[in-house]
Amino acid sequence: MIDVNDCREDNFDSIPIDAFWNTGKEKELKMHRIHAYPAKFPAFITTKALGFAKQNNLDAKRIADVFCGCGTVALEAKRNNINFWGCDVNPVATMIARTKSHKYQPQRLKRYYNAILEVFTKSDNEDSSYKQANERLKYWYGKKQYEDLSRLKFAIGDTVPSNSSYSLFFLCAFSNILKPTSRWLTKSIKPQIDPNKEPADVISVFKEQCHFMMIANKESDAAWHAKNEIVTGNFLDASIKHPTVDMIITSPPYVTSYEYADLHQLSSLWLGYTEDYRELRNGSIGSLYHVYNFDKELKRLNNTGTEIVFRLLSQYKSKARAVAKYFLDMQNVAKACFSMLSDNGIALFVIGNTEYKGVRIDNARHLSESLQNSGFSQVFITKRKITKKILTPYRDETGRFTTDGGGRKVYSEEFILIGRK
Ligand SMILES: C[S@@+](CC[C@H](N)C(=O)[O-])C[C@H]1O[C@@H](n2cnc3c(N)ncnc32)[C@H](O)[C@@H]1O
Numbered sequence: 001m002i003d004v005n006d007c008r009e010d011n012f013d014s015i016p017i018d019a020f021w022n023t024g025k026e027k028e029l030k031m032h033r034i035h036a037y038p039a040k041f042p043a044f045i046t047t048k049a050l051g052f053a054k055q056n057n058l059d060a061k062r063i064a065d066v067f068c069g070c071g072t073v074a075l076e077a078k079r080n081n082i083n084f085w086g087c088d089v090n091p092v093a094t095m096i097a098r099t100k101s102h103k104y105q106p107q108r109l110k111r112y113y114n115a116i117l118e119v120f121t122k123s124d125n126e127d128s129s130y131k132q133a134n135e136r137l138k139y140w141y142g143k144k145q146y147e148d149l150s151r152l153k154f155a156i157g158d159t160v161p162s163n164s165s166y167s168l169f170f171l172c173a174f175s176n177i178l179k180p181t182s183r184w185l186t187k188s189i190k191p192q193i194d195p196n197k198e199p200a201d202v203i204s205v206f207k208e209q210c211h212f213m214m215i216a217n218k219e220s221d222a223a224w225h226a227k228n229e230i231v232t233g234n235f236l237d238a239s240i241k242h243p244t245v246d247m248i249i250t251s252p253p254y255v256t257s258y259e260y261a262d263l264h265q266l267s268s269l270w271l272g273y274t275e276d277y278r279e280l281r282n283g284s285i286g287s288l289y290h291v292y293n294f295d296k297e298l299k300r301l302n303n304t305g306t307e308i309v310f311r312l313l314s315q316y317k318s319k320a321r322a323v324a325k326y327f328l329d330m331q332n333v334a335k336a337c338f339s340m341l342s343d344n345g346i347a348l349f350v351i352g353n354t355e356y357k358g359v360r361i362d363n364a365r366h367l368s369e370s371l372q373n374s375g376f377s378q379v380f381i382t383k384r385k386i387t388k389k390i391l392t393p394y395r396d397e398t399g400r401f402t403t404d405g406g407g408r409k410v411y412s413e414e415f416i417l418i419g420r421k
Contacts, residue, residue: 003380004379004381015382017383017384018382021382021384021416024044024048025044028042028044029075030215030219030220031075031220032075033216034099034100034216035096035175038258045249049247050247052348053346056346056420058346060245062243062245063083063084063245064340065248065249066086066250067087067250067253068097068230070093071098071230074101075101077101078222078228080226083228084101085229085242086228086229087232087235089235089260089284090232090260091268091271092268093264094230095168095175096172098165104169106217112160113210113214116156117155117203119158119159120151120155123154125147126147126150129150130143136265139193140182140184141181141183141199142183145182148181148202148203149202152174156171170210173206173213174270175270178267179266181199181200181201182199183197191263233283235336236283236285236329245340246341246342246345250350252333253284254352254363256319256361259281260280261280262277262278264277265277285333287322288318290322292325294324294325297324297325301324301327302370303369305324308323308327308359308361316357319356330363331374334419338419344421345420346418346421349415351415352364352414353415367417368417376421377421379420380417380420381415381417383413383416
């Protein structure tokens with residue numbers, strides 16, 4: 001760990017990799033893999049972070065993840081019997097996080113599962129349902145897949161008490177089969193149709209998905225009693241009431257990387273979170289679609305933010321606006337995290353740099369300056385290797401890795417930034 005005040009150079013390139021943060025000792029629980037989610041971080045980061053806190057005389061009794069995504073920290077907190085508060089603006093994320101961090105009675109799951117299949121088998125596809133479907137869903141699904149999915153959703157609703165944790169379990173399973181059963185280009189992080197794809201059979205993938213989740217539930221050693229509260233909303237929104245916590249462990253969104261609302265549109269539409277998925281871009285930090293007064297707000301950027309935004313501005317004006325908004329939001333995040341922590345509390349961020357057309361977006365440097373400006377008495381930094389080996393460090397338009405240097409650069413290292421109150 002290096003005190004950021006001792007990093008005299010402009011970027012953090014010379015910071016050595018600290019192997020402590022590279023890998024974990026334990027095999028990750030299957031529960032962490034019940035639903036695809038972009039940019040989720042490895043579960044062992046939580047264990048390491050709690051270990052780091054202990055070494056530094058902090059007994060974390062309540063922790064938070066202010067960008068909880070699919071609930072990696074939420075589940076690890078439960079396993080460690082620590083109270084948890086989490087927040088994410090994306091309702092699909094909080095749905096997965098709640099499911100993951102819950103422990104289910106295996107027999108009850110099995111009973112509901114059999115009943116869902118029975119209702120599904122006994123019911124017929126309604127001829128008119130495809131005609132009346134949301135236009136966006138018709139874009140992604142053929143008639144057969146759409147009707148089978150409607151029938152399956154009806155069977156879940158008819159069998160499992162709504163608003164119960166068991167309903168969440170089966171809706172989470174349903175949500176994770178929506179891409180394979182659609183025309184969505186497999187593994188693409190941009191919404192794109194694959195004209196050659198043969199969409200999977202709905203009930204076969206649902207069965208596989210439920211089996212996997214039931215095995216994962218049995219394996220999960222999440223404690224039953226630790227409290228966990230997971231809120232859907234914008235962390236920066238004043239209406240979000242958060243408790244005081246001893247520690248924050250989180251990985252913030254990036255700009256120019258993922259448009260979460262677009263990526264989860266199938267789930268948001270099917271699960272009824274919205275009629276128009278674009279509404280869910282509101283409040284999502286790092287989205288390219290925010291409307292705000294750029295000229296007025298620019299003055300609030302810190303030094304790192306100003307420098308990067310001006311480098312982008314001459315050539316890529318709309319990207320510069322998006323990046324500026326991202327930096328402004330992250331400055332507010334640093335302040336909000338500071339005020340949420342108990343005295344001596346620790347905030348730990350896993351954050352990587354990105355690059356846009358040769359302009360480096362120094363997220364780590366920007367956040368470290370933001371933490372210092374927010375009142376953290378000490379800010380430390382170290383670097384870790386991202387375990388998956390990335391030999392081709394660029395992504396193409398669909399988000400696939402490529403050797404084409406004109407693409408968006410992704411790095412194989414990221415930073416751990418720690419602020420102590
Ligand atoms: C890098 S991901 C976090 C992944 C998480 N660590 C995991 O393992 O699943 C960043 C998350 O921030 C969320 N996010 C973006 N803007 C937000 C906001 N204003 N308030 C709360 N969450 C937000 C995104 O929806 C996304 O899930």
